[in-house]
Amino acid sequence: MNTDQIVRTFLEYFEERGHRRITGSTLLPPPGDPVLFTTSGMHPLTPYLEGRPHPLGRRLVNVQRCLRTTDLEEVGDNTHLTVFEMLGTWSLGDYEGPLSLDWGYGLLTEGFGVDPGLLHVTVFGGDDQTGPDTASLELWQERGVPVELTVEDNWWSNGPTGPCGPDSEIFLWTGDTPPESTPTGDERWVEVWNHVMMRHRRLVDGSLVPLPQRNVDTGLGLERLACLLQGRRSVFECDVFDPWRRIVPALWHLDNPSLRLVCDHLRSAVVVIGDGVRPANTGRGYVLRRLVRRVLTVLRRDDPSRGLEDLPSELIQHTLDHFRQDGDPDLVRKVLLEEERRFGRLLERGRQVLARPRFRGPLTEEDFHYLHDTHGLPRDLVLGLRSR
Ligand code: SER
Numbered sequence: 095m096n097t098d099q100i101v102r103t104f105l106e107y108f109e110e111r112g113h114r115r116i117t118g119s120t121l122l123p124p125p126g127d128p129v130l131f132t133t134s135g136m137h138p139l140t141p142y143l144e145g146r147p148h149p150l151g152r153r154l155v156n157v158q159r160c161l162r163t164t165d166l167e168e169v170g171d172n173t174h175l176t177v178f179e180m181l182g183t184w185s186l187g188d189y190e191g192p193l194s195l196d197w198g199y200g201l202l203t204e205g206f207g208v209d210p211g212l213l214h215v216t217v218f219g220g221d222d223q224t225g226p227d228t229a230s231l232e233l234w235q236e237r238g239v240p241v242e243l244t245v246e247d248n249w250w251s252n253g254p255t256g257p258c259g260p261d262s263e264i265f266l267w268t269g270d271t272p273p274e275s276t277p278t279g280d281e282r283w284v285e286v287w288n289h290v291m292m293r294h295r296r297l298v299d300g301s302l303v304p305l306p307q308r309n310v311d312t313g314l315g316l317e318r319l320a321c322l323l324q325g326r327r328s329v330f331e332c333d334v335f336d337p338w339r340r341i342v343p344a345l346w347h348l349d350n351p352s353l354r355l356v357c358d359h360l361r362s363a364v365v366v367i368g369d370g371v372r373p374a375n376t377g378r379g380y381v382l383r384r385l386v387r388r389v390l391t392v393l394r395r396d397d398p399s400r401g402l403e404d405l406p407s408e409l410i411q412h413t414l415d416h417f418r419q420d421g422d423p424d425l426v427r428k429v430l431l432e433e434e435r436r437f438g439r440l441l442e443r444g445r446q447v448l449a450r451p452r453f454r455g456p457l458t459e460e461d462f463h464y465l466h467d468t469h470g471l472p473r474d475l476v477l478g479l480r481s482r
Contacts, residue, residue: 095206095320095323095324096320096324096333097316097317097320097332097333097334100206100316100319100320100323101157101181101316103201103205103206104155104181104201104205105155105157107197107201107205108153108155108183108197109155111153111197112153113153113154113155113183114150114151114153114154114155115154115155115156116148116150116154116155116156117156118135118138118156118157118158118159118418119132119138119158120132120159120369120370121159121160121161121177121365121366121369121371122369122370122371122378123137123138124138128253129252129253130163130377130378130381131160131161131162131163131366131378131381132158132159132160132161133160133161133162133252134158134160134180134182134252134313135156135158135160135180135181135182135311135313136182136184136252136257136290136292136311136313137158137160137252138158139154139184139186139311140252140256140257142184142186143184143186143257143292143305143309143311144257144295144305144306145187145305145306145307148186151186152185152186152187152188153183153184153185153186153188153189154182154183154184154186155181155182155183155184156181156182157179157180157181157182157316158179158180158182159177159178159179159180159365159417160177160178160179160180161176161177161362161365161366161381162174162176162178163176163381169354169355169358169359170351170354170355170358171328172284172321172327172328172329173284173318173321173328173329174329175315175317175329175358175361175362176358176359176362176385177358177361177362177365177366177417178315178316178317178318178329179315179316179317179417180313180314180315180316181313181314181315181316181319182311182312182313182314183197183310183311183312184309184310184311184312185309185310186307186309187306187307187308187309189310190229190291190308190310191227191229191230191233191262191289191291191310192229192230192232192233194289194310194312195215195230195233195234195262195264195289196233196237198264198287198289198312199213199237199239199264202264202266202286202287206319206323207323208266208322208323210237210238210239211273212266212267212273213239213240213264213265213266213267214239214240214241214242214264214265214267214273214276214277214283215230215234215239215240215241215242215262215263215264215265215277216241216242216243216244216247216248216262216263216265216276216277216278217230217231217234217241217242217243217244217248217260217262218230218243218244218245218248218249218260218261218262219243219244219245219248220245221245221249223301223302224260224294224302226243227248227260227262227291230260230262230289230291231243234262240276242276242277242278244278247263247278248260248261248262248263249261250288250290250292250311251296254296255295255296255297255298256295256296257292257294257295257305257309258290258292258294258295258296258302259290259291259292259293259294259309260290260291261288261289261290261291262288262289262291263277263285263287263288263289264285264286264287264288264289265277265283265284265285265286266283266284266286266322267282267283268282268283268284268322268327269282284318284322286314286315286318286319286322287312287313287314287319288312288313288314289310289311289312290310290311290312290313291308291309291310292305292309292310292311293305293307293308293309316334317329317332317334320332320333320334328354330353330354330357330358334416335357337408337409337412338357338361338409341406341408341409342356342357342409345404345405345406346393346397346400346404347396348392348393348396352392352395355388355389355392356389356392356393359385359386359388359389360385360389360405360409361409361413362385363382363385363386363389363430364409364410364413364414364426364430365413365414365417365419366378366381366382366385367382367421367425367426367429367430368413368414368417368419368421368426369419369421372429373386373429373432373433373436382433383433386430386433386434386437387433387437387475389402390402390434390437391474391475391478395478401434402427402430402431402434403431403434405427405430407423407424407427410423410426410427411423414426440470440471440475441475441479443469443470443471444465444469444471444475444476444479445479447465447469447471448465448476448479448480453465457476457480462476
């Protein structure tokens with residue numbers, strides 16, 4: 095199944111079960127929202143999880159682009175991307191967790207053809223504030239799926255306060271041997287689908303109060319699911335990355351970790367620019383700036399003549415199309431190239447400043463502060479220049 099077929103199968107399965115499709119939002123949460131980017135499918139739905147009636151009813155399904163910088167250091171492993179799409183379903187005070195889990199099990203095994211013997215789940219085991227999630231446990235036991243009980247790993251929240259709840263995560267075995275151990279004991283168990291029983295609100299003092307309604311919020315990462323269903327080892331090998339795998343290695347000779355980082359960050363930068371963000375020294379613009387500069391640092395490490403001028407528009411267009419963005423690819427390219435030029439000027443200044451006798455020896459914390467505050471040279475960049 096290619097990703098388009100996966101999305102269609104997912105949407106139809108839930109539409110047949112009374113869910114209405116909502117249009118995904120952009121990566122930018124509404125003004126006043128404390129987070130910089132939409133990090134999960136539930137984020138734009140927060141008011142409805144908190145009780146406001148949704149115009150399309152109590153059962154919803156969608157595809158939402160998300161950006162997670164908390165996982166930035168994990169980018170390049172087999173399962174994490176900075177920007178990804180999340181398939182999501184919601185029961186807004188309608189059906190309960192076990193039905194959601196049962197549908198999830200049905201779609202995975204019958205709709206997507208996953209061998210039930212390769213599944214393992216985790217369930218919230220209870221803590222001093224909330225009891226164990228026995229309803230989920232019983233459902234899985236009836237289906238004959240092995241269960242691991244955990245505490246912190248099975249509690250989902252979108253921040254220190256706000257809607258939250260116990261979750262049940264479905265894992266798929268990706269090893270070459272028959273399944274062994276449990277999800278927390280062996281990394282070959284890969285999480286595919288999270289079902290959150292979103293029925294609490296955490297207050298500033300850490301206490302929990304019930305939400306006005308008992309919701310279920312589920313999310314599964316599209317690229318990860320595609321990789322698993324397509325029998326690939328990493329998200330970078332699923333069909334979403336076909337043009338990237340065809341074009342980027344021919345353009346720049348990179349080792350595998352660098353290739354993954356370049357593809358992930360460039361793709362993310364395109365989507366972020368497509369949603370209207372421009373490079374800056376703070377906020378969203380700074381996240382974008384970091385993404386682009388990390389790409390440039392990797393590209394130039396082996397060959398300073400490499401640059402984004404070589405990036406074919408086809409990749410920009412493919413990415414905008416995939417995320418259903420109608421932005422102008424030439425404008426995206428222009429923003430990338432401007433940022434590249436700015437970075438080039440900064441590097442030049444950095445080289446000149448670091449050539450001064452004062453900076454020849456080991457650098458102190460005070461030096462780093464001075465270089466940053468007076469010359470706009472971040473620590474990473476200074477270290478990169480000094481390692482040449
Ligand atoms: N909110 C949960 C998650 O992001 C399920 O959608 O994993």
